[in-house]
Amino acid sequence: MELPIPEKVQKIWDLWSLRGCIMLSLLLQIILVLFASSRQRCKNSLLLTLIWAAYLLADWVAAVAIGLITQEQTRTCGHKDGEFDHDIYAFWASFLLLHLGGPDTITSFALEDNEFWLRHLFGLVLQVMAAGYSFYLTLPNNKLWPPTLLVFFVGIIKYTERTRAFYLASLERFGRTALRKPEPGPDYEEVSTNYFSKLLQVPIQGESTENQISSGGVGSSSHDPYMELNRITLNAFDELELLKAAHILFERFKGLIVGFFLTSKDRKSCRDYFLKITDHQCAFRVVEYELSLLFQVLHTKVVVVRQTIGYILRFISLSSILGATIVFLLTEKNGFKSIEVILSYSLLIGAMVLDTISVIKLIFSDWILVVLKHSWRRYVPSFILKRERWSRLVFQYNMISYCLDERPAWFFDLSELFHLREVLDKLKIMRFSSSYKVTDDLKKFIFDNLKEKSNKASTLRESTEACIERGGLALSQSTDKDFASYIKLKWSISEFQYTESILLWHIATEICNEEGNSNSDRKEKRKSKILSEYMFYLLIEQNTIFSPVLGDWHLVFQDTCAEAKRFFRKYSVSNHSRAVEKMNSVRTKFRPAAVKGGRSKSVFFDACILAHQLQKLEDKRWDIMDQVWLELMSYAAINCRPIVHAQQPSWGGELITFTWLLLNHLGLGVQFSEQEERAGMKMVAVK
Incomplete structure (x- = not known):
């Protein structure tokens, strides 16, 4: 039995279902053109949600509208009353394809999304057939066939470009672009003859193959990108030079994303170059440009459009839309409804404006600016070059607030019965977490310390050993004048897994910073507190970054939170300052594991012990905590799967991703191959 639908509602649906979809589709295109590119420099959850919703709805609405058009045309086929409607519907179907x-x-x-390029290719074929069928039903009496055909042609171009962009950004295809050109080496037979002649001490005519190779002959490349890189003098005020350097580095280091090993030459050349950089702003700006280039390659049409054929097709598309507008303007419109004519004009004007905006954005995109001739650079507006390409924000949250923000407590306890605790936790983090703008002081601290570490690690083995440190090296260097202090603090790293150490040091840092703030009114956060709250936020919100080193983090975290909540309820603690005060007053003579046993994974009271030990170091503790937190972040950055780092630029960027690229550029990565060095050592041994 069918539910009765009021006749008035039915009429409204019949009249506005298709038109509503057309208007909604155009609105979604406007939203995507205006706001989609801003997601690489914005962490606003509302804006990102808007872009995400518009992205998902755009394809669905357009596909549904094409279906409604073909359904309506098929239903009213042969009716003279709907002849003009069919013409305008076919015209709209071409726009929906666009x-x-x-x-x-x-x-x-x-x-x-890029991995589903084959699905989009299949969708391209189906939607082109559907739009083509809609156009076919109106022949041979279609009064709008010239503009319809022009827009239909542009729609095929646009949809094909998008499908090709999906394919080129898929990891398999992207990995192929990171491969160097095939290098078969010198001809084996010639080299063998030369080698045999050398053994017999028989002189041969001409220069030896070995000399040819060493002088840039067979199997060598005359173009060395690092020679061009070394000619670029980095200056914080010369944005185009920074962009050019970033482009060279991007082409050499994009293989990191797909897990390729880089050569020792890449390591040495890039390391030498970055060690010459004295301005931390230059280093961070170069990395910012690199990640922007990566974002555009993986999530936009820039790879397709910036080719010669892409420029030609873009000119053809814009000209076709303009031609369709002129033809539609001159076409006699007797028999068409006013609302349909207005909507058609809206689609035409919208297409021209959005295409013009896209062309302007293409002209001033990083990929075009990087190949711009020197004589044209003065015409580029300064605000285009100096615009931010990441959010420059780090989210902040701490475990004490995480435990105290559950108000009312009974509501959170009740949510567990309905398996909604995880949802409430997400909402709580969104509500109470904050963001902090990365300062120049923090950038300088990160770059200078990584640079110093690179200076000390001159070989691949030393750089690998430096990368596996997760706080111990920082402790030994910071307390080298006081060995007893090092021994007292070493347990906090050596006796715990990595994520346990993060939680342990996070709670201790909260206690020390609160105690430090009570003595002096500090307006600016300490570096240790910024990194501590940032790493804690990543662990509870984006723990895929830590997946290779996560361990039993969830168990440790739930036990620590449970013990913290019990402690706060015991002393009726309701705010952060009071909580830290009570934790600071705890006097622990014995380690919790010795008293409670090893059943609980909580590190709550271990953190109190660590905080007391750090407080005894007085002002030296700030430098120790800063160094330890930088090493903890570096360890997570270098052990994170590269593909996870590649995802971050589309969500506003992450400081930990910048740290990862800086580590690799300074020769401290773990994806450098020693094969060439071993081969070189074998050659020396043979000689």
Whole structure:
């Protein structure tokens, strides 16, 4: 039995279902063109949600509208009353195909979208057939066939560009672009003859193959990108030079994303170059440009459009839309409804404006600016070059607030019965977490310390050993004048897993910083507190970054939180300052494991012990905590799966991703191959 639908509602649906979809589709295109590119420099959850919703709805609405058009045309086929409606419907179907092609500013929202390029190829074939069928039903009496055909042609171009962009950004295809050109080496037979002649001490005519190779002959490349890189003098005020350097480094280091090993030459050349950089702003700006280039390659049409054929197709598309507008303007419109004519004009004007915006954004994109001739650089507006390409924000949250923000407590306890605790925790973190703008002081601290570590690690083995440190090296260097202090603090690193150490040091840092703030009114956060709250936020919100080193983090975290909540309820603690005061007053003579046994994974009272030990170091503790937190973040950055780092630029960027690239550029990564060095050592041994 069918539910009765009021006739008035039915009429409204019949009249506005298709038109509503058309208007919504155009609105979604406007949102994507205007806001999609801003997601690489914004962490606002509302804006990101808007872009995400528009991205998902755009394809769905356009596909549904094409289906409604073909359904309506098929239903009213042969009726003379709907002849003109059929013509305008076919015209709209071509625009919907264009909308399915999407704007240049976004092709994929996440990296996973690129892997479904085959599905989009199948969708391209189906939607082109559907739009073509809609056009076919109106022949041979279609009064709008010239503009419809022009827009239909543009729609095929746009949709094909998007599908190709998906394919080129898929990890398999992207990995191929990171491979160097095939290098078969010198001809084996010639080299063998030369080698045999050398053994017999028989002189041969001409220069030896070995000398040819060493002088840039067979199997060698005359173009060395690092020679060009060394000619670039980095200056914080010369944005185009910074962009050029970033482009060279991007082409050499993009293989990191797909897990390729880089050569020792890449390591040495890039390391030598970055060690010459004295300004931390230059180093961070170069990395910012690199990640921006990566974002555009993986999530926009820039790879497709910036080719010669891409420029030609873009000119053809804009000219075709303009031609369709002129033809539609001159076409006699007797028999068409006013609302349909107005909507058609809206689609035409919208297409021209959005295409023009896309062309302007393409002209001033990083990929075009990097190949710009020197004589043209003065015409580039300064605000285009100096615009931010990441949010420059780090989210902040701490475990004490995480435990105290559960108000009312009974409501959170009740939510566990309905398995909604995780949802409430997410909402709580969104509500109470804050963001902090990365300061120049923090950038300088990170770059200078990584640079110093690189200076000390001159070989691949030393750099690998430096990367596996997760706080111990910082402790030994910071307390080298007081060996007893090092022994007292070493347990906090050596006796715990990595994520346990993070939680342990996080709680201790909260206690020390609160105690330090009570003595002097500090307006600016200490570096240790910034990194501590940042790492804690990443652990509870984006723990995929830590997946290779996560361990039993969830068990440790739940036990520590449970013990902290019990402690706060015992003393009726309701605010952060009071909580730290009570934790600071705890006097522990014995380690919790010795008293309670090893059943609980909580590190709550271990953190109190560590805080007391750090407080005894007085002012030296700040430097120790800063160094330890930088090493803890560096350890997570270098052990994180590269593909996870590649996802971050589309969500506003992360400081930990910048640290990862800086580590690799300074020769401290773990994806450098020693094969060439071993081969070189064998050659020396043979000689």
